[in-house]
Amino acid sequence: MKFALKILKDFPAYLWSGWGAVASILLFIAFWDMGNQIYGDLVLPAPLETFKTLFVMIQDASVIEEIKTTLYRASMGFGISLLLGSALGLIAGFFATASMMSRPIVTILVGMPPIAWIVLAMIWFGMGDETVIFTVIVASFPIIFVGALQGTRTLDGDLKEMADSFNLPWHMKFFDVYFPHIFSYVFPAWVSGLGMAWKIVIMAELLATSDGMGASLAIARSQLDTPTALALVVIMIGSLMVIEYIILEPIKREVELWRS
Amino acid sequence: MEKLEVKGLNHHFGFTEILRDINFTLEKGEVLSIVGPSGGGKTTLLHLCADLLDVEEGSVKNSFASHTFAFQEGRLLPWKNVIDNIALGLLANGEKKAAAIQKSQEIALQFGLEEEDFEKFPKDLSGGMKQRVSFARALVVKPSLLFIDEPFSALDIGLKKELQAILIEMISKKEISILFITHDLMEAIRLSDEILLLKADPGHIVKKFQYDLPQNERDDKYVYSESAKILQDVEIIDTFELELK
Ligand SMILES: Nc1ncnc2c1ncn2[C@@H]1O[C@H](COP(=O)(O)OP(=O)(O)OP(=O)(O)O)[C@@H](O)[C@H]1O
Ligand SMILES: [Mg+2]
Numbered sequence: 001m002k003f004a005l006k007i008l009k010d011f012p013a014y015l016w017s018g019w020g021a022v023a024s025i026l027l028f029i030a031f032w033d034m035g036n037q038i039y040g041d042l043v044l045p046a047p048l049e050t051f052k053t054l055f056v057m058i059q060d061a062s063v064i065e066e067i068k069t070t071l072y073r074a075s076m077g078f079g080i081s082l083l084l085g086s087a088l089g090l091i092a093g094f095f096a097t098a099s100m101m102s103r104p105i106v107t108i109l110v111g112m113p114p115i116a117w118i119v120l121a122m123i124w125f126g127m128g129d130e131t132v133i134f135t136v137i138v139a140s141f142p143i144i145f146v147g148a149l150q151g152t153r154t155l156d157g158d159l160k161e162m163a164d165s166f167n168l169p170w171h172m173k174f175f176d177v178y179f180p181h182i183f184s185y186v187f188p189a190w191v192s193g194l195g196m197a198w199k200i201v202i203m204a205e206l207l208a209t210s211d212g213m214g215a216s217l218a219i220a221r222s223q224l225d226t227p228t229a230l231a232l233v234v235i236m237i238g239s240l241m242v243i244e245y246i247i248l249e250p251i252k253r254e255v256e257l258w259r260s
Numbered sequence: 261m262e263k264l265e266v267k268g269l270n271h272h273f274g275f276t277e278i279l280r281d282i283n284f285t286l287e288k289g290e291v292l293s294i295v296g297p298s299g300g301g302k303t304t305l306l307h308l309c310a311d312l313l314d315v316e317e318g319s320v321k322n323s324f325a326s327h328t329f330a331f332q333e334g335r336l337l338p339w340k341n342v343i344d345n346i347a348l349g350l351l352a353n354g355e356k357k358a359a360a361i362q363k364s365q366e367i368a369l370q371f372g373l374e375e376e377d378f379e380k381f382p383k384d385l386s387g388g389m390k391q392r393v394s395f396a397r398a399l400v401v402k403p404s405l406l407f408i409d410e411p412f413s414a415l416d417i418g419l420k421k422e423l424q425a426i427l428i429e430m431i432s433k434k435e436i437s438i439l440f441i442t443h444d445l446m447e448a449i450r451l452s453d454e455i456l457l458l459k460a461d462p463g464h465i466v467k468k469f470q471y472d473l474p475q476n477e478r479d480d481k482y483v484y485s486e487s488a489k490i491l492q493d494v495e496i497i498d499t500f501e502l503e504l505k
Contacts, residue, residue: 056314072431158331158333159335159337160333161312162329162335164312165312165329166328166348166349166352166397166401167352167353168348168352169352171353172348172351176337176340177337177350180337180339181339184339218271253297257381258338258339258340258381258382258383259338260382260383
C-alpha cells in the first residue's frame with residue numbers, strides 16, 4: 001500500500017521527465033509528414049489525415065469491437081503465459097536437473113519462428129481464437145519462463161545462510177529474502193513478454209482470423225486503404241506505449257530503486 | 261549453565277584439510293577471540309560453531325539461549341534500507357513492527373549512523389557503514405552469545421573505540437558472551453578473556469593467552485604493554501611469520 005502511494009507520488013516527476021520522449025515523437029511525426037510530401041498520399045498518408053481517420057474509427061462501434069477481440073486474445077494468451085511461465089520457471093529454478101533439462105526446450109521455443117507456430121496452430125486448431133491465443137502463449141512463455149528460472153537460479157546462498165542464522169520464519173524468508181530478488185528478474189521478463197504478446201497477436205490475427213485488429217489490417221491492405229492501415233498501426237503502438245510508459249515503467253523504477 | 265563446547269573438531273573442504281583438532285570452551289559471560297593468518301580457517305571455525313556449516317568430525321555443543329552472527333562481508337539485504345535491515349532479527353523474533361523500528365533507530369544512532377542514512381539502501385553505504393549495520397543487526401536482538409567475524413576491520417580508530425566501549429560495557433555487566441575473529445591484536449587484548457592463536461595449513465590452535473583483568477579496567481597503557489609482550493612471543497612470530505629486527 002505504502003508502495004503504491006510512493007509510485008503515485010513520484011508519478012508527476014516521472015511524467016515531467018517525459019518531455020524528451022514527447023519531443024522525439026514529434027520529431028518522428030515531422031519526418032513522417034516529410035515522407036508524405038515526397039511519396040504522396042497513397043504510399044504514406046499525412047499524419048494529420050491518419051489521425052483524422054483514427055478519430056473517426058474510434059467512434060465506430062465495430063472498430064471498438066475489433067479492438068476488444070484483440071485485447072481479449074492478447075490478455076488470455078499473455079495471462080496464461082504469465083501464470084505458467086512464472087510458476088514453471090520458479091519450480092525449475094529450484095532443481096538443478098530441471099533447469100538443465102529445460103534449457104534445450106527453451107532454445108527450441110525461442111528459436112522457432114512465430115510464423116511457423118501460426119501455421120502449425122492453424123492446422124491443429126483451425127481459424128479462430130484458439131490459434132491466436134496458442135501462438136501468443138508459445139511466443140511469450142519462454143521469455144517469462146527464462147526470467148523466472150534465472151531469478152531462482154541466482155538466489156544468493158550467503159543471504160539464505162544469513163536468514164537461517166537469524167531464524168527467520170518461512171514467510172519472512174519468502175517475502176524479505178527470496179521474493180524481492182526473484183521479482184527483480186521476473187518483472188522485466190513480464191514486460192518483454194507483454195511486448196511480444198502484443199506483436200504476435202496482430203500477426204496471428206492477420207493470418208488466421210477474420211476478426212480483430214490484425215484482420216482489419218489485412219482488409220485495409222486488400223482495399224489499399226493506407227490511412228486506415230496506418231491508423232490501426234497507431235492504435236497498436238499507442239496502446240503499447242501507454243501500457244509500457246504509464247503503467248509498467250513507474251512500477252519498475254520503484255521496484256529497482258535498490259539496484260546499483 | 262550456558263556454554264559453548266568444542267571438542268576434537270576437524271573440517272575438510274573437499275580433500276583440503278582446513279581445521280584439525282580444535283578444542284575450547286566458552287563459558288557464559290566470557291569473551292573469546294580467534295587470531296590467525298588470513299585463509300587460516302577462522303571464518304570456517306566460526307561458522308561451524310554457529311551451526312552455519314555441518315560439523316563433520318568432533319562435536320560442537322552450544323547451550324546458549326540465543327545467538328546471532330555478524331558476518332565478515334555484512335550480508336545485508338540489498339532491497340532493504342538501513343533500519344529495515346537492522347530490524348530483521350527483531351521481526352523474526354516476533355517483535356511488533358513499530359517497536360522493532362524504534363529499537364533499530366536507537367542502536368543505529370548509537371553506532372554512529374545518522375538519521376539521513378536511515379532510508380539508504382546498502383548500495384549507497386560505505387564499507388564501514390555496512391559493517392556497523394550488520395553489527396547492529398546482530399546486537400539489537402540482545403543475544404546471549406554473539407559471533408562476530410572481523411567486526412571493525414573497516415572502521416576508523418575513533419569509531420572502533422566507540423563500538424568497543426559499547427561491547428565492554430555489556431561485557432562488564434555480564435550481559436553477553438562473545439566469540440569473535442580479529443586481525444587486530446590490540447583489539448583482541450582489549451576485549452578478550454582468552455585469545456586463541458590459530459595457525460594455518462591446517463588450522464589448529466597453537467597457543468591460548470589468558471587476560472584476567474576485567475575489560476573495563478584495561479586502559480591504553482595495559483593494552484600497549486600486553487601487545488608488546490605478545491609480539492615477542494615465539495608462537496606469534498612464527499604464526500604470522502614476523503621478521504625480528
Ligand atoms: N565453501 C568453501 N569451499 C571450499 N573451500 C573453502 C570454502 N570456504 C572457505 N574455504 C577455504 O578454507 C580456507 C579457510 O577459509 P576461511 O574463510 O575460514 O579463512 P579465514 O581465516 O577466515 O581468512 P580471512 O582472515 O582472510 O577471513 C581457505 O583456504 C578457503 O579457500
Ligand atoms: Mg574470514
